Amino acid sequence: MLKFLSRPVSSLRKALEDKIVIDRERLTKLKKEHGAVPIDKITLDQMVRGMKSVKALLTETSRLDPFKGIRFRGLSIPECQVQLPAKYREPLPESMFWLLLTGSVPTQEQVEELRGELASKAKIPEKVKSLLASLPKNMHPLTQLSLGVLALGENSYFDTAYNKGMKKSEYWKPMLEDSINLVAKVPTIAATIYRNVYKDGKVSEPREDLDWAENYSRMLGWEDTNFFEMMRLNLCLHCDHEGGNVSTHAAHLVGSALSDAYKSYSAGLNGLAGPLHGLANQECLKWLLDLRQIVGDDPTDAAVEVYVRQNLRDGKIIPGYGHPVLRQTDPRFIAMLDFANKVIEDCPTLKAVEICYKVVPKILKDIGDIKNPYPNVNAISGAVMYYYGLSELEFYTAVFGVSRTLGIAANMVWDRALGLPIERPGSLTLENLEEIGQKSS
């Protein structure tokens, strides 16, 4: 039975349903009146260079401006910090999830209702715990997270509803149930992996009175209020980066075949696992720690500059600098730096981050032909976690993955709500491209 359909409708479900009615009409009107309008032209170069910035996806949750950075439903990070309900200063990730889903800033009461629902669903089945306990300790935490999520999908509401022949226009409802379940449980899976791999294998149960980030932090083993705030900020900052980043796009692509939320998000995690995407925060911190080994804990700008130039001469890249879309400093980097400057004193790794921020862009600009010499969030996020004693570098991508659940979950719901079809772009061969090239010359 599709029991979830007969449960009382929460404020979130109601707010979402109202918005879906409006946005479906907007899309229908757009398709009818402007369906033939060209959005973007694609060059041969763009095609063979990863389709960078080609506008070919409909994503409602956020938009990335190359110069201003991310806007979550139109709100900048500082605007989110002011407007979204918080426990202390940093927004509660639950309020960010609400914003991404509904497009509106929630009230304290609405966030409290969603917080309660997520906390009440945070426990994971024994079967999933046993699976996680059976995995080799040297398997990368993100691979374990991806497997844990797949195991969670055994009772997908969407699959059940689909097999029972639910109407297409209603698909978003079971997708929302799965997505909420996923968001609720992913921190528990991640914390279980952390405790299994790096600690004694014992993980505390999630508590119904805590918010998403504090529950996650406590399950990891932290009891420090500043750590909870850092985690709230971290989880809000990494949650979404419009639709074309590898993790969100991979989840969208898999979901477009009507695969359920667990399979789709797991696919997103597998994309996040790559060093050009989520693994970068691990690589960045490793680079900063290597830098500290060479220049010491209180280096001059000049010493850092020498190290950076030597790295570049050795043909290495400077991790955390540059971005496929951004052409300015990532505002997520600025938000993290701002947090660190307010809360953290005397941290040599963060000092190295700040000196790099001063010297690296200048050096990269000198080289020329670099589209973006500025830092992205990865240039600092690992250093902040490291300061708080979360020192297992391989786990950093899993923290990113927990945060990205919010954006991917919201996108999966909207993909169903707007009835977006299977994604199936066309492709050409080298021979085809040669013909096109010859014809144009």
Ligand code: MLT
């Ligand atoms: C992200 O947060 O997804 C990364 O910055 C990568 C991207 O936007 O492509």
